Amino acid sequence: MKRYGWITIIAFFLMTLTVAVAYAAGEPSDWSKSENRELAQMPVWEGSTSDADTYMRGFEPFLNDQFPMREALIRAYTKFQMDTGWWYVRGVWRAQTDPAKTGGYYFGPEYLFLNTYRTNDDARKTYAKALKQLCSQSGVPVADVVLPHKNYALAEGSGGAFTNELDAENLWARKEADASAGAVLIDACTPFCDAYGIEERTTMYFKSNTHWNPLGAFRASEIAAEEMAKAGLIAETSVPREDAFLWKDLSDDHIFPEGLAERLGIEMEIKEYIPVYKAAHPENWRYYTGLDKARVQRGDIVLRGIEDYELDYNKVGTRNLTYIRVENPDAPEDRHVLILKDSYQCATIDYFSSIFQSITVLDPRFELPPLKDYIRDENIDLILLMYHQNNNLEELSQYVEASWPDKQ
Amino acid sequence: MLISDFTFIFYFMPGFFVLYNIFPPKARRCVLAAGGLLFYSWGRLQDAAVFLVLCLAVWVLSLLAGRSKKFAYAGIVLCVACLAAFKYFNTPLGFPLGASFYIFHMISYLIDVTRGSKAEKDPFVLLAYLAMFPKLIMGPIEQYHDLAETVKAPVTTVQDTADGLLRFVVGLAKKALLAMQLAPMTEALWLDAPDSGISAWMAAVCYSLQLYFDFSSYSDMAIGLGRMAGFTFGENFIYPYTSSTVSEFYRRWHASLGRWFRDYVYIPLGGSRGGTKRTLLNLMIVWVLTGIWHGSTLNFLVWGVFLGVIICVEKVTGAAKAEKSFWGWLRTTVLIVLSWTVFNAADLPEALNHLSMMFGASPFAVTRQVLASLHDQWIVLLCACLGCTPLVRDLGRRIAGAEDTLKTAVLKTALMCVLFAASLLLIVNSGYSAFIYTKF
Known part of the structure; x- marks a missing residue:
């Protein structure tokens, strides 16, 4: 790495730079369909010093929620979980579909359940x-x-x-x-x-x-x-x-x-x-x-x-x-x-x-x-x-x- | 700001290191101090004000220690009093983020001054040491005498920056790919414990793994960032879950805190020089203090006493020096898992309740939470177990090779890119997740 360390440094900074530019270029979304919730928006400075903390802390949820292609990434990961047969995906249970385990009765994977809590x-x-x-x-x-x-x-x-x-x-x-x-x-x-x-x-x-x-x-x-x-x-x-x-x-x-x-x-x-x-x-x-x-x-x-x-x-x-x-x-x-x-x-x-x-x-x-x-x-x-x-x-x-x- | 925040990764970190490297080494202490203050005060102006006032007090008192060491002792008392007030009393200032860590750095500096180290006249040097952002919030707790010279004119190299970046990304990956995936499983199993003793045990094991990857990932990232800034921090986690005794475990777990207590408490108390009884007493004092350092609730005290007693028993029976063995490893792992159960609970009754679930108060039924955890997350559990051993590191070294070749650099860079992208994907999917140790 003595001679070739530059490769690592350049690769990392290119990746971060790409994301940073995508943030700047992208149009913020208001709503996440997959999570059924409003997304955080760019914090607005209200002008008073007492708002400074709120303003600064507003960046992290904004950057999390407005990550470039976030909705597509969430869906891709969810699809991966479903395709690999996870039972519990995004807080939703999908039923086991093996007919051998249900006495021959087929229970489709589209049957979705939330968790039961005591x-x-x-x-x-x-x-x-x-x-x-x-x-x-x-x-x-x-x-x-x-x-x-x-x-x-x-x-x-x-x-x-x-x-x-x-x-x-x-x-x-x-x-x-x-x-x-x-x-x-x-x-x-x-x-x-x-x-x-x-x-x-x-x-x-x-x-x-x-x-x-x-x-x-x-x-x-x-x-x-x-x-x-x-x-x-x-x-x-x-x-x-x-x-x-x-x-x-x-x-x-x-x-x-x-x-x-x-x-x-x-x-x-x-x-x-x-x-x-x-x-x-x-x-x-x-x-x-x-x-x-x-x-x-x-x-x-x-x-x-x-x-x-x-x-x-x-x-x-x-x-x-x-x-x-x-x-x-x-x-x-x-x-x-x-x-x-x-x-x-x-x-x-x-x-x-x-x-x-x-x-x-x-x-x-x-x-x-x-x-x-x-x-x-x-x-x-x-x-x-x-x-x-x-x-x-x-x-x-x-x-x-x-x-x-x-x-x- | 935390070092896993997107604000840090995409804006602060690139900006800081570009600026840091533009300045000559002798000016870097100022960039480090200013960067540390910006990092710490981001969203926490009040905490930053408290930190600055304490830094100023420590600096002035250390300078006055040239006339009389009493001033340095007064500084130590002030630091301990502030830490106690923040931790155990409901002050209007609340609990400033990272206070447990930065106050230990301050005490380290003041004790070094009482021991003859020269008080630092340049406030930027001291501020750069105390406000060094990689270690400011969650350690590693680096003793002043270890960094005193470097901090005056830190030198960076391409090799250090590249190695540091790799270490940073490996840490981020440990957090995102393992700790953050284990967290919901631990939580679900912990909630499921009243219905199943198996869930109670699995929750304890998952928490043990989660805590390790959560805390050690931060240390990895901090060590990496330190390296990028030209500092060599000591290793904080050295595969602790491969230990055969509890004593060994705590030489490998949060080693910088262990070193701090050894150098500033255990040895000044006499260490092992005063006979067996005195040694055991000193060990118990250290472990009670370690427990108290973690929190004000009774379960932390019980946790510290529990570990102190075990370490004393190991000392007396000679088990501490025993050869590595499977049974030793198993015994140690079970004891540590039990201790983390006490540590993780909100209070002592919750800890006792969970322990009772583990030991028969709940039926040993296989609930759906257990089934789902094993079905969906088996790969995370497997990777976590393997990640606790040096196997992955050794395998990586064998594949990449130790030589400085283009192939090695490309392989390492490719690994870094994959880990970084996968980490971002999972952070985006999981949402914000703070580090467990930020609350201590």
């Missing part, structure tokens, strides 16, 4: 405490309808690439909390997997999304309604009949470009099964939404945007709205039900509206007036919690606690 002990304790408060303070029966998460329902098809032990443990923890608080447990998870084999269950969840499709939501709702009847919350005759709904398959005319696939750079290539259902006779139903509880059209709430070519989970279900009320004077159960929910509940609105004369759906992830106001103002006589089994339920717990602050 609901943490603090969250479990907080939920148990909040649920106790809800049961004792609300003055109405509370039923916890636990919905089967995709990871729980489909793990069997992964051929051992992942298990649903954590999902099962989360379900167990939820049952424990329900039992200690005196809430009625409606477990839709276990009977759901018992009633449908893995091949059927596979048709009930979107491949490229963490949610179920409306068919999964419907089948789980049926099971939940039957369990509610067994628990005496509704009459057995109130469980809707299959012919109370109309079905349509949108798979051929629409695409479902969803986030998990976008992360892997394989958007638009996954053929999704998109079954949607609606109540057969919703003519007399009334819909309300917003904090002012304004009356709106059905199309503003249910299957909104369903005519679009590009569909997403919110369009085939119901958008996550702060407040929804559906009144169905023809429903068999003369009950005013309040539902606290996560996004898994979205595709169940028509089903439960067919059972109860009034359902009020609140999403505690939004800012809401106190829960006790809704219970009082809308004569609520049953509260349903509708969350999938892996939800930490933190927003729900906080909302309940905020509604009945601990006097101590």
Whole structure:
């Protein structure tokens, strides 16, 4: 290297110079499609010395985010990971596809999953405490309808690439909390997997999304309604009949470009099964939404945007709205039900509206007036919690606690 | 700024070294001092102000030490007090980046002055030594007397620059290709530990590897940059995971900190000259101080005491001087992995909790995180294990050859380009990742 060290020096400085020039010449991007996030922009000097640190520190995220050809590099590396058979790429699980390991059943590589996390002990304790408060303070029966998460329902098809032990443990923890608080447990998870084999269950969840499709939501709702009847919350005759709904398959005319696939750079290539259902006779139903509880059209709430070519989970279900009320004077159960929910509940609105004369759906992830106001103002006589089994339920717990602050 | 930042690699580093080499050797101390200050103050003006004030105080007190050594001792007390305040008390100044390292450099200088070294009259020489950016934030901790002469007029050569660049890129590659790939695996397995004892053990092993590649990569980059600037820093990591005893491990791991404690604490306390009991006491003092130096939480103290006790046991039983053996290596590796578990935890309860998972509190189930880590990252784990040994270095030397030929230069340059490009690709994909030791 004594004589030839120049080669190394020149090569290195040419590489750094090339990148530095490319930075200067390139047009900054605003958005990373593969990461679904805004990209850092060139920091702007605000003029005051107190901004100096912020200004200087702004360069590193800018240079990271605006690295020349960054999006292409990310996609190339992701493709490399996928082509070499990684199971866990960019925070997304891809199922094992070896039919020999799935009892001959082929589970396609386009089935994408996010990680399951064990609901943490603090969250479990907080939920148990909040649920106790809800049961004792609300003055109405509370039923916890636990919905089967995709990871729980489909793990069997992964051929051992992942298990649903954590999902099962989360379900167990939820049952424990329900039992200690005196809430009625409606477990839709276990009977759901018992009633449908893995091949059927596979048709009930979107491949490229963490949610179920409306068919999964419907089948789980049926099971939940039957369990509610067994628990005496509704009459057995109130469980809707299959012919109370109309079905349509949108798979051929629409695409479902969803986030998990976008992360892997394989958007638009996954053929999704998109079954949607609606109540057969919703003519007399009334819909309300917003904090002012304004009356709106059905199309503003249910299957909104369903005519679009590009569909997403919110369009085939119901958008996550702060407040929804559906009144169905023809429903068999003369009950005013309040539902606290996560996004898994979205595709169940028509089903439960067919059972109860009034359902009020609140999403505690939004800012809401106190829960006790809704219970009082809308004569609520049953509260349903509708969350999938892996939800930490933190927003729900906080909302309940905020509604009945601990006097101590 | 860190030496793995793009700001550094694409702008500061080329700009600095072009300027540095334009100036004659005698003027380079000023460029080094100014460059170090710019590097350190980038985004951290308050930290830089604290650093400058301390530098000024150390310089003045060292000059006054010519009249009475008490001034130098006062400087040492000031440095220790500042370090303690930054580390253990919630001062309004927070914890200045790299304070643990630069304050040890300051203490090194002041102790050398008390031992008879001439106090540096030229403030730029002292500032160049203290603010030398390759080692400023995470070491290696270079003792003043080792650099005192070079820093006055550092000489650079084409060979040093080329070798330094190679070392820098190898360090960057260790960070990007191994440490940064091990980090998410460690994190996922650590979170997975309550569900599986295997995950708990794998998390501990992955963290042991991650810490090694994270810290040693910085040292490689620092040594490379130092070489480019005309300095020869001591080796900081000498394949520690090949050690057969814990004593040997710590001669090879963060060796510059070990040398610092040996020269400025252990030997002044009497070293091994005062009989067995005194030696053991001195060793325990050093290890308690090492633990405290790393952090204020109890787990660092327990970590230091744990290692101190093992090293004392090795001293008493003669194991420290035993021949290399497989069982010695295995025992040492397991002990070190256990010690890193305590080190990595946020506090002592978390450490004990994780250790309990490793020893049966969690079922020894194969969770999907374990399966995925082995399925997806086996090559990273394999490379990391091989990278802990001198095999790769020896293989590289055999392929490239030691002779100064065109073929050797081209091969080394090609390797550097590939490693540099691969590192950039993975840094871009993984996003920003700080070095673990910046928090100490």
